[in-house]
Amino acid sequence: MDGLLKQSPSSLNVSMSVAVAYGALALCLALAGLCWTYRNRGFWTSRSANSAWIGGPEGKAFIGNLRELQTNGAASCKAWYSLYERYGPAYEMTIPFFRLHVINHPVYLEHIQKHNSKNYIRGAFTRNVFGELHRRGIFVADGAEWHVQRKAATRAFSKRNFETHITRSLHHWLDVLMRLLSNLAREQKTFDLQSLMSRFMFCLFLGIAFHEDELALAVMSADPKSLETTPEYVEALDRALYLFDRRRRYPLWRLTEKLSGEDKTSKRAAALFYAQIDGLIKKRLDMIKNGYKPSPDDGVDLLDLFMQSTDDPHTLGGMVFGILVAGRDTTAYSISWLMKEIHHQDNKHLDAAQKIRAEAKELGFTTGYLGYGDTPKMRFANAMWHETARLNTVSPAGQMEAAEDDVLPAVPDLNMRPRRIKKGDVVSYQNYVLSRMPEVWGEDATVFNPYRWFTENGESLSYSPFSKPRLVPQRRKTMTWKKLTLECPEYHSWNAGPRSCLGRALATYEGIATSTAILQRFDISLADDSRVYEPLAAMNMVR
Numbered sequence: 001m002d003g004l005l006k007q008s009p010s011s012l013n014v015s016m017s018v019a020v021a022y023g024a025l026a027l028c029l030a031l032a033g034l035c036w037t038y039r040n041r042g043f044w045t046s047r048s049a050n051s052a053w054i055g056g057p058e059g060k061a062f063i064g065n066l067r068e069l070q071t072n073g074a075a076s077c078k079a080w081y082s083l084y085e086r087y088g089p090a091y092e093m094t095i096p097f098f099r100l101h102v103i104n105h106p107v108y109l110e111h112i113q114k115h116n117s118k119n120y121i122r123g124a125f126t127r128n129v130f131g132e133l134h135r136r137g138i139f140v141a142d143g144a145e146w147h148v149q150r151k152a153a154t155r156a157f158s159k160r161n162f163e164t165h166i167t168r169s170l171h172h173w174l175d176v177l178m179r180l181l182s183n184l185a186r187e188q189k190t191f192d193l194q195s196l197m198s199r200f201m202f203c204l205f206l207g208i209a210f211h212e213d214e215l216a217l218a219v220m221s222a223d224p225k226s227l228e229t230t231p232e233y234v235e236a237l238d239r240a241l242y243l244f245d246r247r248r249r250y251p252l253w254r255l256t257e258k259l260s261g262e263d264k265t266s267k268r269a270a271a272l273f274y275a276q277i278d279g280l281i282k283k284r285l286d287m288i289k290n291g292y293k294p295s296p297d298d299g300v301d302l303l304d305l306f307m308q309s310t311d312d313p314h315t316l317g318g319m320v321f322g323i324l325v326a327g328r329d330t331t332a333y334s335i336s337w338l339m340k341e342i343h344h345q346d347n348k349h350l351d352a353a354q355k356i357r358a359e360a361k362e363l364g365f366t367t368g369y370l371g372y373g374d375t376p377k378m379r380f381a382n383a384m385w386h387e388t389a390r391l392n393t394v395s396p397a398g399q400m401e402a403a404e405d406d407v408l409p410a411v412p413d414l415n416m417r418p419r420r421i422k423k424g425d426v427v428s429y430q431n432y433v434l435s436r437m438p439e440v441w442g443e444d445a446t447v448f449n450p451y452r453w454f455t456e457n458g459e460s461l462s463y464s465p466f467s468k469p470r471l472v473p474q475r476r477k478t479m480t481w482k483k484l485t486l487e488c489p490e491y492h493s494w495n496a497g498p499r500s501c502l503g504r505a506l507a508t509y510e511g512i513a514t515s516t517a518i519l520q521r522f523d524i525s526l527a528d529d530s531r532v533y534e535p536l537a538a539m540n541m542v543r
C-alpha cells in the first residue's frame with residue numbers, strides 16, 4: 001500500500017521551537033564560556049602558562065590591561081615604572097589579541113637577544129601596525145628580508161664611509177648650523193633646540209642618503225627665517241610618525257580609524273612624504289640609465305649602497321625610510337637631552353661645558369670640527385653622552401614576538417622559576433625602567449652621573465648589555481656570581497643582539513661632534529634651567 005507520511009503543522013512548530021530553544025541555549029552557553037574564558041584577560045589572548053606564580057596587574061574582562069597600557073607621553077614611562085615598583089622587573093599582562101611578558105632583567109634579555117634570538121621576531125603585530133609606513137623596511141622585516149637590509153646598512157657604516165662621505169656631510173651641515181647659531185646669537189633669540197636639531201639631522205640625512213643638499217636648504221639654512229617654515233612633506237612625515245605610532249596602544253585601530261576617517265589622514269601623510277623620497281630614488285635610477293656610477297672620492301651614499309641589493313623603487317623607499325626614522329629623531333633628541341644635562345642647574349656641580357671645552361682644547365681641536373677617529377678621545381664628552389643615553393633613553397621600550405613556544409630561564413635572584421612563553425606572545429622590555437633599576441645600576445640609578453663611566457683609576461668604562469661576569473667593572477670584582485647577576489649593569493639603550501642599533505657609532509660621532517662644536521663657539525643658557533623635563537614614550541622628546 002502506498003502512503004504519504006505527513007507531519008502535522010503543529011508538530012513542525014514544536015520541533016522548530018525546540019531547535020530555536022537549543023540554539024539560544026547553545027549561544028548563551030557559548031557567551032557564558034567566552035565571558036568566563038576572558039573574565040580577566042584581553043580578548044583572543046593565550047591563557048597564562050605561569051599564572052600559578054607570576055604576578056601582574058589584575059586584568060579586566062575582554063580588555064585585560066588595556067587601560068594600564070593606554071597612557072600617553074611621559075605618563076607611559078611613569079606608568080611602567082610604577083608597575084615595576086608594584087610587581088618587580090618581571091610580570092605578565094594582556095590586551096586584546098596578545099599576552100605581554102614584561103622581562104626587565106639582564107638574564108631574560110640575554111636569553112631573547114643572544115641564546116635564542118632567532119625565536120624573537122618583529123612578527124605580525126609590528127607589520128600590521130607599521131607596514132604601510134615602513135613598507136618592508138628593516139624595522140618591520142624578519143628573516144631573509146631583514147638580513148639583506150641589515151647587511152646593506154652595515155656596509156653604509158664602514159670605517160671608510162665614515163671617514164669620507166659621512167664626515168664631509170657632517171662638517172658641511174655643522175658649518176651651516178654654526179652660521180645659523182651665530183645669527184640667532186646676534187639677535188639674542190630664544191629657540192627650540194630640539195626642533196632645530198631635528199631639522200639639522202634631517203638635512204644631514206638627505207646628505208648621507210642622497211647627496212641632496214638643495215632640498216635640505218628649505219629645511220634649514222644659515223638664515224633664522226628658515227626655521228619659521230617647514231616643507232609640507234616634512235610635516236607629513238611627523239604627522240605620519242605620530243599617527244602610526246599611536247596605533248600600538250589601540251588594538252581596534254583599524255575600526256576606529258575607519259570610523260573617524262583617520263585612516264585616510266595617515267595614508268595621505270605617508271603618501272605625501274614618500275612622493276619626495278620616491279622622486280629622489282627615481283632621479284638616481286634615471287642617472288644610472290645615463291651612465292652614473294658611484295664614486296668613492298665623491299662619497300658613496302646610502303642609496304648607492306642599497307642599490308647593490310635591489311633596484312625596486314618601492315623596496316628602496318622602505319629601506320631608506322627605515323634609516324631616516326632610526327637616525328633623525330633619536331640623535332636629535334639625544335643631543336637635546338645632552339645639552340639639557342650639561343646646562344641644567346641640577347648638574348652645575350659637574351661643570352660639564354667647561355670640561356668638554358678643555359678636553360677638546362687639550363687634544364688640540366681648536367678649529368674645525370671633530371673627525372670620526374677623534375670622538376673616542378673625548379672621554380668626558382663620551383661619558384656625558386652615554387649617561388644621557390642611559391637615563392634619557394630615546395627608545396624607552398621595545399618588544400618582540402615569540403615565533404615558537406619557548407621557556408625563559410629561571411632567575412633565582414628574583415625568585416623566578418623558568419617562565420613559559422607561548423607562540424605569538426609578546427616579550428617587552430623597558431629601557432626607561434631598566435636604567436632606573438637599583439638592581440641593575442646601583443642605589444644611585446636615577447642620578448645623572450657621568451662618573452659611572454670611569455673606573456676608580458680614571459679609565460673609561462664600557463658596559464655590556466648582557467650579564468657576563470667578565471664584563472663587570474673592576475670595582476665590583478669581589479662579588480659572588482649571584483650578586484654579579486643581580487648587579488651587573490645593563491646598558492640597553494642601544495638594544496642588544498642581532499637587532500642592536502646599527503647607527504650607534506654614527507649617532508655617537510654626530511652627538512659628540514655637534515655638541516662639542518656648539519660648546520666651543522657659544523655660551524648656551526636654558527630658557528628655564530630648573531624645569532623638570534620628562535622623557536616621552538614612543539619617539540622620545542624633551543618637552
Ligand code: HEM
Nearest residue numbers: 326327330331334395398493494495499500501502503507
Ligand atoms: C642616540 C641615537 C640612537 C639611539 C639611542 C638608538 C637606539 C636604537 C635602539 C634601541 C634600537 C632597537 C629598536 C627596536 O628594536 O625596537 C635601534 C635600532 C636601529 N637603529 Fe638606532 N639608535 C640611535 C641612532 C641611530 C642612527 C643615527 C641610525 C642610523 C642612521 C640608527 C639605525 C638603527 C637601525 C637601522 C636599527 C634597526 C636594527 C635592526 O632591526 O636590525 N640608529 N636603535
